[in-house]
Amino acid sequence: MSLEVEHLTGGYSHVPVLKDLNFTIPEQTVVGLIGLNGAGKSTTIKHIIGILTPQKGTIKLNGVTLSGEPETYRKSLAFVPETPVLYPALTLREHIELTIMAYDLDTKKAWQQAGDLLTRFRLDKRLDWFPANFSKGMQQKVMIVCAFIVPAALYIIDEPFTGLDPLAIRDLLQVIEQQKARGAAVLMSTHVLATAQQYADSFILLSDGEIRAQGTLTELKQQFGMGAGNLDDIYFKMIDEVAQ
Numbered sequence: 001m002s003l004e005v006e007h008l009t010g011g012y013s014h015v016p017v018l019k020d021l022n023f024t025i026p027e028q029t030v031v032g033l034i035g036l037n038g039a040g041k042s043t044t045i046k047h048i049i050g051i052l053t054p055q056k057g058t059i060k061l062n063g064v065t066l067s068g069e070p071e072t073y074r075k076s077l078a079f080v081p082e083t084p085v086l087y088p089a090l091t092l093r094e095h096i097e098l099t100i101m102a103y104d105l106d107t108k109k110a111w112q113q114a115g116d117l118l119t120r121f122r123l124d125k126r127l128d129w130f131p132a133n134f135s136k137g138m139q140q141k142v143m144i145v146c147a148f149i150v151p152a153a154l155y156i157i158d159e160p161f162t163g164l165d166p167l168a169i170r171d172l173l174q175v176i177e178q179q180k181a182r183g184a185a186v187l188m189s190t191h192v193l194a195t196a197q198q199y200a201d202s203f204i205l206l207s208d209g210e211i212r213a214q215g216t217l218t219e220l221k222q223q224f225g226m227g228a229g230n231l232d233d234i235y236f237k238m239i240d241e242v243a244q
């Protein structure tokens with residue numbers, strides 16, 4: 001079992017945004033976190049990565065909580081934020097070196113993996129450049145390379161498809177598939193439902209800080225009483241129900 005979230009209530013300065021969330025992401029599973037703007041997707045991610053502390057409930061990664069075993073928890077998790085976070089004074093090579101140090105990775109293996117990723121994302125000739133001066137999409141690729149050199153149990157990717165060109169999206173999806181095959185769990189928050197439907201094994205539908213439904217596409221259709229339809233149809237049905 002990779003990620004287990006139980007009775008998570010949380011938010012900002014004691015204003016609850018998330019209300020009693022319960023879900024698990026087993027290993028070798030890609031889960032799409034779906035919901036309207038303001039539904040609570042980023043807030044959920046902030047609790048899992050430890051930027052916010054739960055007001056109630058627990059979050060366990062491979063059986064470990066952040067407060068119980070902070071180092072083990074942090075090293076089991078790699079995160080690709082929606083907005084790249086880069087150090088202006090560091091080159092791409094130094095960003096990779098920093099990741100290797102922060103996660104205490106095997107240098108040789110990490111550089112091997114970095115080499116593959118840099119080539120895949122066409123950054124291999126830019127190791128001595130400063131990513132702070134890259135285009136937004138290229139900066140996002142730097143974050144992807146740094147996250148995926150870590151052999152994490154769980155990868156969290158916030159809005160992976162905005163800002164990347166179609167080739168980079170295809171390459172990222174291939175990397176996600178590889179990591180899933182290795183045994184990793186993946187949580188991706190996205191508004192791109194067609195891609196989510198194609199690549200995620202199951203979905204969590206958030207509405208106003210609550211899980212409205214979760215499961216595979218087939219299970220969601222059953223929960224919404226739909227014989228046919230795609231993730232878009234389910235999403236709009238959820239919104240219609242909330243509006244009523």
Ligand SMILES: Nc1ncnc2c1ncn2[C@@H]1O[C@H](COP(=O)(O)OP(=O)(O)OP(=O)(O)O)[C@@H](O)[C@H]1O
Nearest residue numbers: 011012015017035036037038039040041042043044
């Ligand atoms: N720093 C903050 N302080 C207080 N409230 C916040 C903060 N960030 C977000 N919120 C509130 O928390 C709620 C959930 O926001 P969140 O960013 O988690 O939504 P989201 O599902 O990620 O939306 P989007 O699709 O727009 O990224 C919203 O009502 C928002 O106003």
